[in-house]
Amino acid sequence: MHVPDGFINAPVSAAAGVVAAGAVAVSLRGARKELDERTAPLAGLVAAFIFAVQMLNFPVAAGTSGHLLGGALAAILVGPWTGVLCIAVVLLMQGILFADGGLTALGVNITVMGVVTVVVAYALFRGLVLVLPRTRRSVTVASFVAALVSVPAAAAAFTLIYAIGGTTDVPVTKVLTAMVGVHVLIGIGEAVITMLTVGAVIAVRPDLVHGARGLTAPLKLRVDGELVDAAPAAPAAAPAAGGSPKKLWIGGVVTALVLAGFVSFYASASPDGLEKVAADKGIDAKAEDHAAADSPLADYGVKGIEAPRLSGGLAGVIGVGTTLAVGTGAFWVVRRRRTAAPESV
Template sequence: MHVPDGFINVPVSAATGVVAAAAVAVSLKGARRELDERTAPLAGLVAAFIFAVQMLNFPVAAGTSGHLLGGALAAILVGPFTGVLCVSVVLLMQGVLFADGGLTALGVNISDMAIVTTVVAYLVFRGLVKVLPRKRRSITVASFVAALLSVPAAAVAFTVIYALGGTTDVSIGKVATAMVGVHVLIGIGEAAITALTVGAVIAVRPDLVYGARGLTQPLKLRVGGELVDAPAAEPAPVPAAARSARPVWIAGIVASLVLAGFVSFYAATSPDGLEKVAHDKGIDKKAEDHAAADSPLADYGVKDIADARLSGGLAGVIGVGVTVVAGSGIFWALRRRRTNDTSPAAVPESVTSEKA
């Protein structure tokens, strides 16, 4: 659903840019509360994994394909604020390096694909977790439904943005019907990928899944005929090897590199949902060439490498590497800032004096 340049006029593009910048600023502050020594490295991995899986278009209807948006997956694995940042990093890398998604439309894409999907998915997810049994399977079920609904929500958001600033005169009703219809189908694929990924991480390291925190129910004791919470037991020491997220990180990086560097060659080549609707309804009449169309990695291929398989594979591997480095750098910086803010040196002297 990457919106190219020329679909949305300058005033609305600028307005969405302001919205996106404000949301990223809020997310930077919120992510400092979500990130710890476990989730900081995982967040960079999530961004790289989303980049890789977005290269795997899957068929959803005759002549139409879809791909992961990733907002639901990121929000559930590392938290909603960090999730917005993960998807934003992916969109920035795609727009600047791979000419995927317009640069003047970056605010539109972040607002639609990062903010709307993450917020809608996480709200649905939290609502379902509250009413479903407190079991690991409930997290997977809630992930599926949240991801499924997040995609048509993004389609509705794009339609609203296009109604406000579209550059062609088309029937908004027809655009809305077509966008929501095809993205419901894409949402099924999004839901399956999200549920499978979340379920896989929960199966091996449930403590790394932000949305699964507090999953266990407190032990109940019957006292005087009434059920009361049992006193919390002292946690047993956990071996350092069990606490380390390194095995999960390595497995995730390897999976991302294989998906982007090899499996992506077999992805569906049909236009995605937005491209198909834009062509059928005439939205793309004023589409503009990408400012980075001459990039060495434009269109997910390495310039001057004739072999399509090798060119696409190398581009995918480079994209995963750049995304994980950029994402991990941002999240580690946020983590370090949180640590510095909560260290004794960061507490004003007057406060420490009063406590003394």
């Protein structure tokens, strides 16, 4: 759902940029409370993993494909504030290095793919977790529903922005129907990927999943005929149960590299939901060439390398590595600012 340059006029694009900048600024402050020495590297990994999985377009209808947006996944794994930052890092890398998503539309993309998906998904996820039994299965079920709803919500948000500042004269009702319809199907794929990923991490290290904190109810003991809470387990017991964070980080990095460097070659070549709707409805009539169209990595290929498999795979590996480095560095800075800031701030 990467919006190119030219779909939305300059004033509305600028306004969306202000909204996105404000959301990032607020998220930087909020992320200080979510990040620590264990979760900061995980946040960088989440950004890199989302970059990799977004390269894996999957077919959803005749001539149409979809890909992960990632807002729900990021929010559940590392928290909503950090989740917004993860998506912003991914979109920035994609726009600058790979000419994917317009640079003037960066604010629109962060607002739609980052802010809207995170807010909708995490609010729904928390609501479901509160009413469902406190089990790991409940967390995975809630992640499925939250991810599913977040995608058509993002499609509706794009339609609203188009209604205000679209550069073409296409009836908004037609755009809304087409966008929400196809993105409901894409949302199913998003939900499956999110559920499987959250479930896999919970199975290994539930203590590192933001959305699963406080999952286990206190152990009850009967003392003198009354039930009382047992003493909590020692903090050192949690890592021993699932292995070290380092092992999880290494496994995640390897998975992201394999997905981007190898599996991405087999992704669907059909246009994604927005591209298909834009072509069918004429939204793309005033689309503009990307400012980074001559980038050595434009269109997820390395210029000068003729073999498609090698070119695309190498571009994917570079993208994962760059996103991992930028994301991890940024999150460590945020975490260090938390450590240095007074507790009252």
